[in-house]
Amino acid sequence: MPSPFSFQSSGSIVPPYDISGSDITITPLLPDDLSAVSHLTFPSYRVLLEKAVNTTNEKILALVARSKGIPVGLVLAEPPSVMDNFSYNEKKNALKLISVMTDPQWRRRSIANALLQVLTQKSRDLGYVRLITGYTTKIKSLAAFEHLIASSGWGAPVPSMELSIFRIGDMETASWLDAVSTPPPGYQLFTMDKITDEERVRINTDIAAGDIPENLSPFAEEEYLVPEISVGLRSGGDIVAWMTLIRAPLVADALCYRTLFVHPKLRTAKGFGPLVAATAGKLHAASPIRKERPKGIFATSFNSIKQLNFARKRLNPHCFEIYESRKAQCNLQP
Ligand SMILES: CC(C)(COP(=O)(O)OP(=O)(O)OC[C@H]1O[C@@H](n2cnc3c(N)ncnc32)[C@H](O)[C@@H]1OP(=O)(O)O)[C@@H](O)C(=O)NCCC(=O)NCCS
Known part of the structure; x- marks a missing residue:
């Protein structure tokens, strides 16, 4: 499915449609964003934010959704490691979705959906052939997350570990x-x-x-x-x-x-x-x-x-x- 987003010369990606009447843009994470986005991922992944803005690190993809310049959503992805519970072939040329989060006040306005669409487009442009992810049934937003990936074209989740x-x-x-x-x-x-x-x-x-x-x-x-x-x-x-x-x-x-x-x-x-x-x-x-x-x-x-x-x-x-x-x-x- 072609993405409804396009990059502007500034690097911004602007949706051609309004997200619930707002002015949401999606851009790569910048060094100045660090403190403003840390609440938009799980504490254990915050260490990745600094790595993501390091220009010598091209592996971590971090995209920020903003309203009037203020971060309201964040998606993080990186190549899988040998420890991830996927087969060698599944991990080959794959990018792993680590975290997607929308500020609670902005939920259910298609922001996560937009972030995943841009992540999909960007990953494809970078030559990845697959996005993969792992999560537990304990996450509070399980229903929302599984709905989100289904509506973003992902295959049905499969049980991995007990x-x-x-x-x-x-x-x-x-x-x-x-x-x-x-x-x-x-x-x-x-x-x-x-x-x-x-x-x-x-x-x-x-x-x-x-x-x-x-x-x-x-x-x-x-x-x-x-x-x-x-x-x-x-x-x-x-x-x-x-x-x-x-x-x-x-x-x-x-x-x-x-x-x-x-x-x-x-x-x-x-x-x-x-x-x-x-x-x-x-x-x-x-x-x-x-x-x-x-x-x-x-x-x-x-x-x-x-x-x-x-x-x-x-x-x-x-x-x-x-x-x-x-x-x-x-x-x-x-
Ligand atoms: C999961 C999360 C990112 C969804 O963000 P969002 O911006 O509200 O999602 P969207 O508005 O783009 O909705 C995406 C889809 O999920 C559905 N959805 C959203 N919240 C839902 C909920 N609470 N229950 C059921 N479905 C829900 C929407 O209807 C939409 O489906 P559609 O495309 O078929 O219409 C958000 O709930 C969140 O930040 N949770 C905390 C972080 C988290 O647990 N992330 C997942 C693990 S990394």
Whole structure:
């Protein structure tokens, strides 16, 4: 669908029609806008605004809707990372919609719709073939957002991950934690602060060879890793399973149970997944970090049937909240 917007020589994009009788224009974010737009995205994404106006950074797209020069809406997008829960092909030449927000007083006047139309046009001009996004069913504007993307030509959202949220104080009393506390002969549990350089190199080699998916690496989001309570399982010089715990970047009082991985050859009925998960859970319960981060977030892909069974049977009965993340995409090709 051709966009109803056109760029002016000033860089402004002016709709050829009035948005509810107002004078809305859409322009790229400028350095002078920073303080006036920070309320138009979620706190955790505000750090991206400064990056977006840095002229050497051409990756983050930030577009502002204004009325009489005053920002009333903002859309932010950037290329996806290896951590995003989309396939390699879906992420190839894709741009990820991170946030779209309209000032509460300006909602339901087609401003977000206009922002997405301009984002679509600009992304296509830049050679992207797809827009993708991920979000959770907890966002307050879920109905509005899903309506918005549907009316902007996106495909239907699909469930992506089940998120099980617990208080470690509730989980530590769960009986399954003690049912799986000892590794069989020949296997040793250890914490990730004790991983050796050789083991690290070997895991990275397996990742590079495609034997371990990059987003399941024990080093995924390593800047947030809490190594002294993240758990690995060794056998004969190999690391065969792990459960890593990271400081959840978007939730201040939770640890994210980030990657639960068991070597494919050892997945049948050995119980290594529950073993490393239970050990990490017990270490979380016993660690001083529990004061700062008393909650745990365990995310399971809906494609991972075994892990979903594990979460539903063992974790969910002790969780105070369970919700899902969804993903959606918009094809930009004709
Ligand atoms: C989602 C949000 C951006 C929509 O902004 P908006 O400017 O009010 O949206 P628009 O007026 O362009 O409406 C877009 C579509 O959504 C529909 N819509 C808007 N608000 C709605 C609501 N509360 N319930 C149902 N539908 C709604 C509109 O009718 C319109 O549909 P149509 O094109 O079929 O007529 C806004 O609610 C918001 O800022 N929410 C907080 C931020 C957020 O959660 N963003 C989404 C995750 S990044």
